[in-house]
Every structure is written in structure tokens, then in C-alpha cells.
Amino acid sequence: MNLLKSKALFEEAKQFIPGGVNSPVRAFRSVSVNPPFIERGQGSKLYDVDGNTYIDYVGSWGPLILGHTHPQVVEALKMAIERGTSYGAPTELETEVAKIVCEAVPSVEMVRMVNSGTEATMSALRLARGYTGKNMIVKFEGNYHGHSDSLLIKAGSGALTHGVPDSPGVPADIARNTITAQYNDIEGMKQIFEVHGHDIAGVIIEPIAGNMGVVPATQEYMNFLREITKAHESLLIFDEVMTGFRVSFHGAQSLYNICPDLTCFGKIIGGGLPVGAYGGKREIMAQMSPAGPIYQAGTLSGNPLAMTAGFTTLKILRDHPEIYVDLEEKSKLLAEGLQKNAAQLGVNASFNRVGSMLCMFFTDRQVVDYASALASDTKKFGIYFEEMLKAGVYLAPSQFEAAFVSAAHSKEDILFTIEASYQALKKVI
Numbered sequence: 234m235n236l237l238k239s240k241a242l243f244e245e246a247k248q249f250i251p252g253g254v255n256s257p258v259r260a261f262r263s264v265s266v267n268p269p270f271i272e273r274g275q276g277s278k279l280y281d282v283d284g285n286t287y288i289d290y291v292g293s294w295g296p297l298i299l300g301h302t303h304p305q306v307v308e309a310l311k312m313a314i315e316r317g318t319s320y321g322a323p324t325e326l327e328t329e330v331a332k333i334v335c336e337a338v339p340s341v342e343m344v345r346m347v348n349s350g351t352e353a354t355m356s357a358l359r360l361a362r363g364y365t366g367k368n369m370i371v372k373f374e375g376n377y378h379g380h381s382d383s384l385l386i387k388a389g390s391g392a393l394t395h396g397v398p399d400s401p402g403v404p405a406d407i408a409r410n411t412i413t414a415q416y417n418d419i420e421g422m423k424q425i426f427e428v429h430g431h432d433i434a435g436v437i438i439e440p441i442a443g444n445m446g447v448v449p450a451t452q453e454y455m456n457f458l459r460e461i462t463k464a465h466e467s468l469l470i471f472d473e474v475m476t477g478f479r480v481s482f483h484g485a486q487s488l489y490n491i492c493p494d495l496t497c498f499g500k501i502i503g504g505g506l507p508v509g510a511y512g513g514k515r516e517i518m519a520q521m522s523p524a525g526p527i528y529q530a531g532t533l534s535g536n537p538l539a540m541t542a543g544f545t546t547l548k549i550l551r552d553h554p555e556i557y558v559d560l561e562e563k564s565k566l567l568a569e570g571l572q573k574n575a576a577q578l579g580v581n582a583s584f585n586r587v588g589s590m591l592c593m594f595f596t597d598r599q600v601v602d603y604a605s606a607l608a609s610d611t612k613k614f615g616i617y618f619e620e621m622l623k624a625g626v627y628l629a630p631s632q633f634e635a636a637f638v639s640a641a642h643s644k645e646d647i648l649f650t651i652e653a654s655y656q657a658l659k660k661v662i
């Protein structure tokens with residue numbers, strides 16, 4: 234694989250951008266490969282500046298459930314851009330997007346658009362604190378909710394991959410109000426509520442974690458969380474930035490049949506443009522300014538281009554439920570193929586998959602939380618990753634990220650990936 238141009242561009246970028254990238258995971262630091270610089274994407278494929286083609290399972294870290302440059306999304310954007318890029322004033326489309334979100338996710342009666350998942354979770358915490366009058370937030374080890382101060386504690390994703398789950402720069406006074414819990418650990422959470430229950434504003438969780446690899450919460454745990462938060466008048470906040478419109482059109486909450494108080498969205502609702510959103514019960518959301526006293530704002534919030542890409546994507550997903558059936562079939566085929574390869578070659582690997590989010594961990598332990606995810610052999614992952622990239626399969630460059638199947642992946646893509654994985658795993662043993 235020739236990456237000469239990418240290498241030169243990366244060196245140049247490092248002169249002007251910290252680490253050469255605008256988000257740490259893109260630097261490929263945990264694997265010993267130069268990041269390919271991307272020229273364009275189409276369907277299931279990414280094309281780099283050196284002329285390499287990859288089957289893409291990153292999908293811009295989740296938003297591209299329809300694949301790259303979906304014709305309807307591109308056409309809608311072309312028409313929208315002719316009308317202007319931003320007005321800083323209300324548009325009808327914002328209500329249309331809000332309506333489609335509220336209709337899809339019944340726990341969300343009102344929704345506020347922001348510009349990223351980070352903003353969505355940060356604002357949801359402020360709302361939880363303002364609404365309950367309490368201070369503390371509980372989050373889970375290995376869950377990632379973006380990079381706001383209160384949540385960058387024992388965080389997953391790039392923070393975990395790069396070894397900074399507790400970032401310098403987060404004031405101790407702020408960190409003190411965040412309690413970290415073990416995922417799927419009922420007894421641990423009972424103890425937290427016994428000690429701090431009177432002052433817990435909310436518990437925020439990735440219902441299906443995708444930032445320590447893919448790790449679903451158990452149904453029993455979810456039922457318990459709903460009960461304990463209700464009993465203590467704390468809010469249950471689902472971070473569905475990754476799972477929203479991904480694992481189902483109705484979100485992870487529909488799979489668990491749990492009604493959280495607040496839900497955060499991002500990724501898919503922006504159809505590949507920068508968007509986040511948070512929503513929930515009317516009574517709670519009505520506390521947000523200007524309806525209520527809790528402040529949050531955004532120059533580009535509800536941006537017409539982002540709303541156009543998001544609305545078009547959500548409408549396609551809503552009107553074509555067969556997309557989710559197809560995603561399930563392809564993802565199952567892929568996961569089973571990878572699993573069979575590992576078993577045949579005697580590689581210690583464990584698999585988690587929910588719909589089109591999946592992860593192969595290089596460990597023989599079943600991965601149910603942060604500790605069991607950390608048991609993975611990241612050196613083996615690094616070898617596997619490099620071999621897959623050379624074969625033309627673009628995975629996230631970390632053991633602690635999800636792979637996403639999109640509507641654009643063909644059966645041929647999946648079969649090619651399974652064969653490439655067999656050859657790559659041979660290099661791991």
C-alpha cells in the first residue's frame with residue numbers, strides 16, 4: 234500500500250494543527266500506520282490521495298448510515314445551499330426535523346438542536362442540574378459523551394485509546410461533581426445512590442456503549458437504572474448520539490423499552506453535517522431559555538444545511554424501514570464470518586454486536602464493561618488493523634471503537650471483508 238502523499242500531507246499538517254488532526258482519533262496513534270488522507274467518499278467506499286480504495290466501516294464515526302454522498306442527500310444539499318448557508322433566524326425546516334425526532338422517539342416531546350454531540354450532552358447535564366436543583370452526575374467508566382469538563386472523566390473513545398481518560402485541564406472542583414460507575418454493575422450503583430442519592434441530578438449512559446468497543450447494557454441493568462433514578466428524583470439521560478437512528482429508527486431506548494427523561498442525539502441526525510440535539514419530557518425541556526431560565530444558545534444551531542442533510546436522512550430511514558432489516562442481515566453475516574474465522578484459526582476473540590454496530594475484541598473474555606474491554610490485546614488489534622487496511626478495509630484505528638455497517642455496503646463488500654479478515658488474522662496468531 235502506497236501512502237506517500239498521505240505521509241507528506243500529514244507531516245505538513247503537523248506543522249499547523251496539533252498532532253496534524255482536528256480530532257485525536259484520526260491520527261492513528263495507537264496503530265503504527267500513517268493515516269490515509271481522504272480525497273472523497275462514495276457509497277461504501279473511501280478514496281485516499283494516493284489512489285487507494287477502502288471499504289469504509291467508520292462512516293465518519295457513525296453518521297453515514299446511508300453511506301457516502303447518498304444521491305438524495307447531495308441533491309437536497311445542493312438546493313439548500315443556493316438559498317443560503319445560515320440565517321441565524323428560525324426556519325420551518327427546524328420544526329420539521331424536531332417533529333420527525335419527536336415522532337420517532339416517544340420519550341422526546343421537545344428537542345433543541347445544537348452543533349455536536351458534545352454540546353448535546355453538556356447541555357443535557359446543565360438542564361438536569363437546573364431542573365432537579367442537584368449537583369452530581371453519574372457517568373460510566375469507558376462511556377464517552379464528548380469532551381465537556383464534567384464528562385471527560387474515565388472517558389472512552391480517543392481519551393481511552395490515547396491514555397488520557399481523565400484529561401488535564403478539567404478543574405478538580407468540576408470533576409468532584411462527577412461520579413464514575415461500572416457499567417452493568419447493579420450493586421455498585423446502589424452504593425453510589427446510598428451515599429450521594431440526595432444530590433444526584435442525573436445518570437448519563439450510552440445504553441449500548443460504542444466507545445469502549447461495543448458493549449450493550451443488560452436489560453436487567455436498564456430496568457434497575459430506570460427505577461433507582463426515579464426513586465431518587467434524578468434524571469435518567471440516554472446518550473444516543475451513536476445509537477440514535479442507528480440500532481433502530483426509535484433508538485436504543487425502544488430496544489430496552491425504557492423511557493429516559495432526557496435523550497442526546499448527534500451523528501445520524503445531521504446526515505454527515507455537524508449536528509447534535511437533546512430532548513425529553515415537555516415539562517423538563519420547557520426549562521430551557523427562552524421558555525425557561527436555563528441558558529444555552531448557538532450561532533449556527535439549526536443550521537439550514539445541517540437540517541437539510543439530517544431531515545433528508547431521517548426521512549429516508551423513516552420511509553424505508555427495510556433499511557434496518559437489510560442492515561441487520563449484513564451485519565449478522567459480517568459478525569458471523571469474522572467469528573468463524575477467529576474460531577477456525579484459534580484466535581482468542583470475543584464479539585459484541587447490536588444491529589449495525591459491532592466489535593471484535595482480542596480477548597477470550599466476554600466483554601461486559603470497561604475492565605473486560607481493557608483485557609483486550611491491543612497489540613494484536615494493531616497488527617490486525619494494519620493488515621485489514623492494506624487489504625482495503627478501513628476500520629476505526631482502535632480496539633475501543635465500533636465498526637458501522639451502512640445501507641451502502643453490498644454483500645460483496647461484506648464477503649470481501651470476511652476473507653480479508655481471515656488473511657489478517659493469520660498474521661495475528
Ligand SMILES: Cc1ncc(COP(=O)(O)O)c(C=O)c1O
Pocket residue numbers: 348349350351352354377378379380439443444472473474475499500509
Ligand atoms: C456516545 C457519544 N456521545 C457523544 C459524542 C460526542 O459527539 P461529538 O463528537 O459530535 O461532539 C460521541 C462521539 O464523539 C459519542 O459517541
Ligand SMILES: N[C@H](C=O)CCC(=O)O
Pocket residue numbers: 256257258259294295377390391443444475634
Ligand atoms: N468515538 C468517537 C465518537 O463516537 C470518535 C469521534 C472522534 O473522537 O473524533
